[in-house]
Amino acid sequence: MYALAGKRVFVAGHRGMVGGAIVRRLAEEGCAVLTASRAELDLRDQAAVREWFGRMRPDAVFLAAAKVGGILANDSLPADFLYENMMIEANIIEAAHRVDVEKLLFLGSSCIYPKFAPQPIQEAALLTGPLEPTNEWYAIAKIAGIKLAQAYRRQHGRDFISAMPTNLYGPGDNFDLNSSHVMPALIRKAHEAKRAGTPLTVWGTGSPRREFLFVDDCADACVEIMKRYSEDEHINVGSGSDVTILELTQLVSEVVGFDGEIVQDLSKPDGTPRKLMASDKLRAMGWAPRTPLREGIAASYAWFLEQQRAG
Numbered sequence: 001m002y003a004l005a006g007k008r009v010f011v012a013g014h015r016g017m018v019g020g021a022i023v024r025r026l027a028e029e030g031c032a033v034l035t036a037s038r039a040e041l042d043l044r045d046q047a048a049v050r051e052w053f054g055r056m057r058p059d060a061v062f063l064a065a066a067k068v069g070g071i072l073a074n075d076s077l078p079a080d081f082l083y084e085n086m087m088i089e090a091n092i093i094e095a096a097h098r099v100d101v102e103k104l105l106f107l108g109s110s111c112i113y114p115k116f117a118p119q120p121i122q123e124a125a126l127l128t129g130p131l132e133p134t135n136e137w138y139a140i141a142k143i144a145g146i147k148l149a150q151a152y153r154r155q156h157g158r159d160f161i162s163a164m165p166t167n168l169y170g171p172g173d174n175f176d177l178n179s180s181h182v183m184p185a186l187i188r189k190a191h192e193a194k195r196a197g198t199p200l201t202v203w204g205t206g207s208p209r210r211e212f213l214f215v216d217d218c219a220d221a222c223v224e225i226m227k228r229y230s231e232d233e234h235i236n237v238g239s240g241s242d243v244t245i246l247e248l249t250q251l252v253s254e255v256v257g258f259d260g261e262i263v264q265d266l267s268k269p270d271g272t273p274r275k276l277m278a279s280d281k282l283r284a285m286g287w288a289p290r291t292p293l294r295e296g297i298a299a300s301y302a303w304f305l306e307q308q309r310a311g
């Protein structure tokens with residue numbers, strides 16, 4: 001058991017959806033939360049990261065900073081996704097080692113697994129087959145992060161661990177249609193189609209299956225993992241069930257109140273056919289998600305509307 005109470009806890013990536021949710025969740029832990037804005041600290045800059053860690057001396061680190069995006073952004077910005085993510089994780093993990101950080105949790109993604117991994121995907125499926133080409137750059141960077149954490153455990157005895165969340169969504173998500181993931185894209189498209197009385201366009205065939213987890217549930221799991229998990233192997237963080245993109249489109253349409261036509265854009269990629277994770281290890285720790293999909297979508301839509309009103 002690693003106690004967070006009284007500790008100095010750095011959340012790298014606090015302006016992002018996941019980092020923001022971890023900061024919210026840490027309010028219950030009685031710890032001092034450290035954050036650094038992009039203007040204060042460029043996580044891709046090794047010297048700056050070392051200097052910051054030397055000065056701020058965190059006891060624990062949630063490594064939730066990353067260059068992230070949906071299928072199109074991943075596919076069209078391969079250099080950014082590979083370079084930026086490798087720099088961020090290498091700089092933070094090495095700096096954490098140098099200042100004797102007691103515990104570090106590195107966050108990855110379910111796209112680290114082979115494209116055709118047996119479902120539900122066990123942690124042991126890592127590196128057993130070829131990756132999905134639309135996101136292999138991001139996946140390679142995240143696999144390197146897992147290996148870095150393991151390497152520092154092995155060589156230096158560090159308590160550095162990794163968690164792999166499934167597709168996440170919620171307040172703080174990116175709703176930009178060119179770079180977003182499917183959930184915020186569908187919420188925005190349904191909202192705009194309802195207002196304009198136009199059809200809603202879904203990318204690809206609509207047949208891929210995805211597992212979704214509400215971001216505050218993920219943050220809760222991350223805090224539990226930080227406190228109670230200390231193993232070499234990464235740990236999956238999923239909700240345990242998945243839906244097709246078409247089913248998701250229907251559900252989002254219901255929540256948003258859109259009942260118009262749904263059309264397909266087959267020029268856009270489908271990506272991995274399915275990536276449902278086996279989260280048995282996490283469930284065995286007694287953790288379970290709290291937010292049903294429909295409720296999470298409603299919370300996400302409410303946040304989107306709030307942002308729109310705020311301009």
Ligand code: GFB
Binds near residue numbers: 074111180181204
């Ligand atoms: O969420 P998403 O962009 O990423 O897309 P991945 C999931 C599925 O939704 C794909 C379909 O089959 C998309 O074709 N889709 C339908 C849409 N309509 C839309 C739309 O309007 N926008 C988007 N974005 N998708 C990413 C990876 O994979 O997921 C990352 O690229 C990362 O590496 C992340 O792992 C969690 O689930 O395919």
